[in-house]
Amino acid sequence: MVYFVYRSVYEGPSGRLVRHFPDATVLDWFRRVWDDAASEDAYKWVERELGANVYGLHTIFETGLPAPRTHDELRRMLKEHLYVERTLRVDRHSVRVPTDDDEVELAYFFVDDHVVASEPDRWAYLLHEDWELPLNAPPAREAFTPPGPVDVITSAPPGGEGVTYAVLITFHATFASVGCSWPKAFPGVRLPGLAAALRAADPDLLSGELCALRALIAPGDEDIGPALERCNRWGPLEEWLPEISAPHSRAHGHALRLLEDCVPADGRDPGRTLIRCGDHLAQMAIHMDEHFGYRQWFLFDDVWAAAHPEPAASLMRFGAHWDPRCRREHARLTHCG
Known part of the structure; x- marks a missing residue:
């Protein structure tokens, strides 16, 4: 089987389009479709057969060359012939393409089931067709180990157990819209204690989104769900506001005043946002604007990650890098491809 994945902000709550094909290899897929795609308008063929306008893919079928x-x-x-904005990667089992449409970065992948079966910690989340991950967290035999570096936000409180991770798939500029969402870690805290940990956190160590989340946690909130609901109605979520970097009581008061006056702009529709919370995983596909759609937020602890190690590891890789197969050592925000 061959899988096709289009990583694109235009693809609804999940930010991904996933398709399955019966071909044994990626080469077999291209050989099977080549003549059909080349015999008509290749742009329309790609859109019809794959379900999306996959940026630039049609150009390979317009060469006039045999399969x-x-x-x-x-x-x-x-x-030589595929139109891409960056350097594509091709091997016997996959084609991985980073590109952009002059507004946001995009990526698409053809990969066979040999790679998927041998690298589940790299592909499980990417191939997950729904925006929502399973909330259950059955006991696991082994502890979870992150697949790469994480930003440690706070020191572990005395006697604290576990760790909570934050993977917020978001962006603030075209050049950093795919693979620049580095995982964050709150050691000594599991998800039920995250609200309290964020209230006590140093806002200078938080991203803009986490700083807003901190400010929107009420003093009496025992879990993170109500603050996510408030985030959904919060206007300047992707802006840095110095007022919400104040001590928590002042930051929360300021945030509530802004929340009362917030009017959604740019086609943003809080009614389209999706939020699901469990004991060890909180997730939100937040609708941010009409054109670029959704951002995906995942807050999960080591209990959930140990129960779902492959989706957890794959999600962390997805946040940090565009290419699931990359094994290079390079600095964050450095384009790889």
């Missing part, structure tokens, strides 16, 4: 016969031919033809 590739080998993996080497496919690699050469893609590198």
